[in-house]
Amino acid sequence: MADILIIEDEPMMRLGLKDNLEFEGYRIDLAVNGKEGYEKAIDGSYDLILLDVMLPELSGFEVCKKLRQNGNSTPVILLTARGEEIDKVLGLEIGADDYVTKPFSVRELIARIKALLRRVKTEDQGNTEDLEVRIGRLDIHFGNYTAADGDEEIKMSHKEFEILQYLYQHKNQLVSRYDLLENVWGYEEKPTTRTVDNFMVKLRQKVEANPNQPRIILTVHGAGYKLIY
Template identity: 65%
Template sequence: MKRKILIVEDEPSMSRGLKDNLEFEGYEVDVADNGASGLNMILTHPYALIVMDVMMPEMSGLDVCKNVREAGIAVPIILLTAKSEEIDKVVGLELGADDYITKPFSLREFLARIKAVLRRNPDVNIKEGEGFRIGKLALDFNRYTAQDSNGVVKMSHKEYAILKYLFQHKNEIISRTDLLENVWGYEETPTTRTVDNFIVKLRHKIEDDPNNPKIILTVHGTGYTLIQ
């Protein structure tokens, strides 16, 4: 199955060029020409990745990103910006973006960033609409949603990425280094303690007794394993 990418870009020539090149690389691509339309598509369709301009009419890319994360959707987001100010990049990452690219950029850089983000967020081989239960959570890995008996459970994109990666390798021992390389990537510099902190948060969301976990188990001296 082709991985589906949404481009949210108000410049027709830019969106057309990105769409053509991504389709040439084998991706399925949808396009939205403003932030409000893009947000609606993200909320109603499953995507493997969102590529989104920051400066757009009706709703900025930063506002879209904020709304997507507040809705509990952890789909990876790459922001495109014509500005080089550090504050734009920091704000974007704080709102939950996974990466940013400053215009103008080369096609080679663009495709490399796409592949890097998707590599950190690999697909689970499930049909659209098919859900899974992990402990207290009912998850839809295509729509990036999670619910427990009380309703929607909000998860950060990193929490979702970790759980998704562990689920893809369920019953295997996954080292902290594996998680750092495949969830955070090489350009970020978290520590193994960061991984441990995220595991603690996840246990509170999926385990009946987080202090005596039965699903995400610690493999002392190595890492973790998800029992399913």
């Protein structure tokens, strides 16, 4: 069963989540602020992180951003009381995999957790062939989520690997923004297509020899993207 780190400063919420998830069979670790949560997330080995946005010391956004910048690709579900679209988009753009807006039902949260863990497991099983490919400047190992430009390791978020893998699986084909939203994010409540475009900018900076004149990840105006391979 999966190991889940809950980073939540509200005692009742923290313990309520712990009790419900342990009842489902998950192994739970707890952190009460952003700093402690970040340190545990970096040092520990978790299958998923439940991360409150409004935290003392470091906000959830800051924790997620620092994790991704340091190459940690553990799936993250944001817990937020905010409902504004800009906050949801920001969370996804800095590398979160999903978000749940408070107040939420425990059943909904557990369904999101199971769906995300199932998706990650499916990706791992799909990479049993230990697939390594070269895409642009990068040597990509989808099986263990590593990327390198020669001898230099290139840090990429879990979501960036997912997007690049989906493009590779559909190489030389048109992939619409909605294809990516449906198959990579997979939400009933989807982020905006602008989120996809922002991720493509980041990927081009890592893949392309000249991101301003892309030759690998091409934009098909008004339609989507195409990975040339």
